[in-house]
Amino acid sequence: MKISKIKVSNFRLLKQFELDCEKDLSLVIGKNNCGKTSLLSILDKFIGSKPNATEFSFDDFNIEFQKELKTKVESSFETLDYLFGISLTIFIQYQEDDDLINLSKIIMDLDPDNKTVVLKFEYGITQNELIRMRIAFNDYRAEQTAKIEEKLRATNAATPEAKKLIEERVKAKKNGLFYEYLKANQKLFFKPSKKTVLFDMATGQEDHSKFTDLIANGIQIDKIINFRVIPARRDVSNKDTDKTLSILSSKYYEKREGIEKESPPIKAFKDTLRSTDDDLNVVYEGLFQKVVEKVGLFGGIKEGDSIIKIISSLQQRELLKGNTTVMYDHNDEHSLPENYNGLGYMNLIGIIFEIEVLMTDFRKENKETENPSDINILFIEEPEAHTHPQMQYVFIKNIKDILIGASNGDNGTARPFNLQTIITTHSSHITAESDFDEIKYFAKKGENNVIAKNLKDLEKEYITSGERENYKFLKQYLTLHRAELFFADKAIFIEGDTERILLPAIMKKIDQEHKENPLLSQNISIVEVGSYSHIFEKFIEFIGIRSLVITDIDSAKAIKEKDDDGVEKDKIKKCPVSDTEASLTTNAALKFFHGDKDDLNYYITLKPDYKILRKRRKPEKNWVSNRKGKLLLVYQVEETNSDGEAYHARSFEDAFFHLNRAILNQTDASFDSLTQKYLKKFLKKEIDVYEFCEDAIGSKPSLAMEILLNSKSNKVTGEQFANWQIPTYIKDGMIWLKKN
Numbered sequence: 001m002k003i004s005k006i007k008v009s010n011f012r013l014l015k016q017f018e019l020d021c022e023k024d025l026s027l028v029i030g031k032n033n034c035g036k037t038s039l040l041s042i043l044d045k046f047i048g049s050k051p052n053a054t055e056f057s058f059d060d061f062n063i064e065f066q067k068e069l070k071t072k073v074e075s076s077f078e079t080l081d082y083l084f085g086i087s088l089t090i091f092i093q094y095q096e097d098d099d100l101i102n103l104s105k106i107i108m109d110l111d112p113d114n115k116t117v118v119l120k121f122e123y124g125i126t127q128n129e130l131i132r133m134r135i136a137f138n139d140y141r142a143e144q145t146a147k148i149e150e151k152l153r154a155t156n157a158a159t160p161e162a163k164k165l166i167e168e169r170v171k172a173k174k175n176g177l178f179y180e181y182l183k184a185n186q187k188l189f190f191k192p193s194k195k196t197v198l199f200d201m202a203t204g205q206e207d208h209s210k211f212t213d214l215i216a217n218g219i220q221i222d223k224i225i226n227f228r229v230i231p232a233r234r235d236v237s238n239k240d241t242d243k244t245l246s247i248l249s250s251k252y253y254e255k256r257e258g259i260e261k262e263s264p265p266i267k268a269f270k271d272t273l274r275s276t277d278d279d280l281n282v283v284y285e286g287l288f289q290k291v292v293e294k295v296g297l298f299g300g301i302k303e304g305d306s307i308i309k310i311i312s313s314l315q316q317r318e319l320l321k322g323n324t325t326v327m328y329d330h331n332d333e334h335s336l337p338e339n340y341n342g343l344g345y346m347n348l349i350g351i352i353f354e355i356e357v358l359m360t361d362f363r364k365e366n367k368e369t370e371n372p373s374d375i376n377i378l379f380i381e382e383p384e385a386h387t388h389p390q391m392q393y394v395f396i397k398n399i400k401d402i403l404i405g406a407s408n409g410d411n412g413t414a415r416p417f418n419l420q421t422i423i424t425t426h427s428s429h430i431t432a433e434s435d436f437d438e439i440k441y442f443a444k445k446g447e448n449n450v451i452a453k454n455l456k457d458l459e460k461e462y463i464t465s466g467e468r469e470n471y472k473f474l475k476q477y478l479t480l481h482r483a484e485l486f487f488a489d490k491a492i493f494i495e496g497d498t499e500r501i502l503l504p505a506i507m508k509k510i511d512q513e514h515k516e517n518p519l520l521s522q523n524i525s526i527v528e529v530g531s532y533s534h535i536f537e538k539f540i541e542f543i544g545i546r547s548l549v550i551t552d553i554d555s556a557k558a559i560k561e562k563d564d565d566g567v568e569k570d571k572i573k574k575c576p577v578s579d580t581e582a583s584l585t586t587n588a589a590l591k592f593f594h595g596d597k598d599d600l601n602y603y604i605t606l607k608p609d610y611k612i613l614r615k616r617r618k619p620e621k622n623w624v625s626n627r628k629g630k631l632l633l634v635y636q637v638e639e640t641n642s643d644g645e646a647y648h649a650r651s652f653e654d655a656f657f658h659l660n661r662a663i664l665n666q667t668d669a670s671f672d673s674l675t676q677k678y679l680k681k682f683l684k685k686e687i688d689v690y691e692f693c694e695d696a697i698g699s700k701p702s703l704a705m706e707i708l709l710n711s712k713s714n715k716v717t718g719e720q721f722a723n724w725q726i727p728t729y730i731k732d733g734m735i736w737l738k739k740n
Contacts, residue, residue: 003021003091004020004092004093004116006019006043008089009087010061010085012038012041012059013033013038013449013450014035015062015064015065017039017449019039020452024400024403024404024421025400025421025423026422026440027423027431027440028423028442029441029487030441030486030487035442035450036442038450039422040381042086043379044229054123056086058179061186066182069125072130073133073137074178079127083122083125084124084125084130085190087124088120089121090225091117091199092117092224092375095115103117103374106219106224108198108199108211116201119196120206124190125189129189129190133189141177148174151170193215194213195212195213197211223371223373224375225374225375226372227376228361228376228379230354230378230380230383231381232385347387352402355378358378359406359414362378363414364415365414365415372415372417374418376418377420377421377422378420378421380399382424383423384427389429393433395430396433396434404419431483432483436459436475437455437456440454441454443543453543458542478539482525485525485543485545486543488545489523489524490522490545490548491526491540492547492548493529493547493550494526494527494550495528495531496528496530497700497704499528499550499652500528500704502708503526505711505721506730506731507519507734509721512720514735517739518738519738531551531587534589546740550729550730551635553585553587553600553603553650554587554650555576556586556600557572557581577648585599585600589633592623593613594623604638609625613632613633614629634730635729636651636652639658641659649690652727653697654689654690656724657682660724663707663710664682665683669710670706672706673697678691679696710723
């Protein structure tokens with residue numbers, strides 16, 4: 001038995017939200033403010049350890065829902081088919097061998113093939129309450145409008161400008177009356193409900209018209225679902241006064257004491273306390289002798305009234321809570337208290353303690369007559385807090401084994417139970433080390449809605465397209481290098497080492513020239529992919545990330561060449577764009593994104609707006625030019641340098657040195673990686689820039705480093721990297737990314 005799907009409607013950013021749940025672990029990832037905490041919040045409100053479905057506030061209503069409700073209230077003709085409001089729908093799948101004693105109370109369909117049960121929790125408004133709200137709001141609106149208009153009449157003596165401003169404010173005030181009213185009064189009209197709803201096998205959807213009211217029928221679901229949370233705010237600190245871990249050790253003991261009261265360690269603990277009580281009684285007699293004697297002087301109504309004695313009564317739970325310290329073995333001779341260690345270790349140990357406490361709750365080991373709930377859900381929020389990358393790797397590697405082991409009964413030492421875990425994270429390190437089939441990616445769809453995507457669905461797309469090897473490469477690449485792409489707002493895909501090393505400097509230069517929305521302040525991930533950016537195209541579309549691909553035009557020509565046997569064969573040979581025989585591109589990314597076109601002239605004459613691309617969903621799912629697209633593919637274009645020379649580069653290097661020949665000619669310049677013979681020829685203009693880049697450049701990373709080392713600042717303006725220019729195609733691409 002397991003929860004297979006969770007649906008949420010009209011709660012914060014979760015307008016129409018669906019999450020597929022895995023059997024053991026679902027890892028929820030996504031950028032900030034994409035609904036991860038909202039999912040936890042609505043689960044806790046409806047099915048948490050202390051559920052309270054009346055705790056919803058005005059701000060919990062999705063913004064689009066607020067607008068829909070306003071329309072319904074202000075219209076006298078709107079009707080409701082069923083309860084309208086915030087809802088949580090949980091789909092439970094069971095198997096023939098599951099114990100259905102609890103679930104049988106809420107099964108709606110006796111068809112043996114229908115093994116889906118739907119629970120629906122709502123905080124909504126009925127048709128009658130909608131009518132009542134409409135009447136009450138109309139009265140409120142009339143009253144407030146009268147007050148507003150009275151204020152407006154009082155402004156007749158004001159200047160025309162002031163009067164106009166007041167009128168605009170009055171208009172805005174009138175428009176906001178409904179939201180003002182809803183904020184103050186929503187609890188008068190919205191009420192919680194709890195149902196089991198029929199699952200229609202024919203449509204694969206729930207049938208709202210057929211349900212059983214669980215509240216009216218007195219049916220409890222705590223024996224079916226048990227939901228517990230380890231929140232991100234775990235209150236660990238390394239202040240001297242902090243005893244978080246010690247308090248957790250006390251909680252752990254409280255859980256174990258009633259279960260293992262006959263176990264040797266607990267018996268030994270209690271025996272030691274009793275013995276200590278006896279010893280302390282003797283000590284207390286001397287310690288408090290004077291005050292006891294003084295009390296005895298006051299006598300009483302009868303003999304013995306004022307004779308007191310102070311005895312020891314150690315309580316094992318309180319003793320642990322206030323008088324234990326979790327220590328770290330610093331070395332063989334010294335131990336240090338918990339607050340002397342890093343927050344990362346304290347956070348990690350705190351999570352393990354909390355997990356152990358919650359496992360006891362799930363097992364219900366302290367309630368011998370009660371069985372564990374049919375489904376137990378553990379929600380761990382952002383376990384990476386304060387931890388370094390290596391510790392995050394260790395956590396996700398081991399946590400699944402710990403949870404599965406606990407649910408299986410810890411090798412026969414405890415009661416087994418059914419456990420499903422949801423972990424939310426912002427950590428690229430945890431993501432990279434996880435099973436990709438367990439990953440759920442939360443992404444915004446519009447301003448007021450979030451959707452959840454299964455990463456395993458992306459794999460299906462690659463396989464369906466016959467690109468299994470491409471997915472394998474993508475998965476390995478993301479795991480080893482760039483899992484942070486999941487959390488980036490934008491991405492730049494680049495060709496090679498030169499661009500990778502110079503890109504931060506290029507971004508800095510652009511930020512100096514265009515100060516609004518600095519690139520270096522944006523959440524941008526830079527990915528080095530060679531000319532294989534097209535392998536990422538399904539991934540780019542999947543996560544919906546705005547992307548800039550910086551690639552080369554890779555001009556070439558078709559030639560005939562004899563092989564070793566003297567047989568003439570057709571071959572493709574790279575050449576400068578200016579070569580009269582240059583007719584095609586060999587760049588795989590360009591050809592992929594532009595419908596397999598290899599015509600060089602097509603790319604030379606392509607207008608900037610047509611380099612912005614968008615993927616069509618039907619029928620071919622290919623990429624097409626579209627100004628509203630989220631992908632821009634840029635490559636070299638013709639440029640005129642300071643000497644008035646026009647040139648169309650083939651690669652980054654010749655584009656750069658066409659514009660920046662002067663950097664090579666600085667008196668203090670040092671470009672040791674270049675072949676000096678060709679460098680001298682280029683500076684004397686005996687060879688062109690294409691030939692120079694082909695013959696003089698050996699190590700591209702070394703060249704890029706030398707460009708940075710030979711960069712200079714403008715002494716007047718302070719502008720950095722002022723002695724060289726950015727090739728136009730890169731600059732245009734960066735400005736597009738910066739603004740969008």
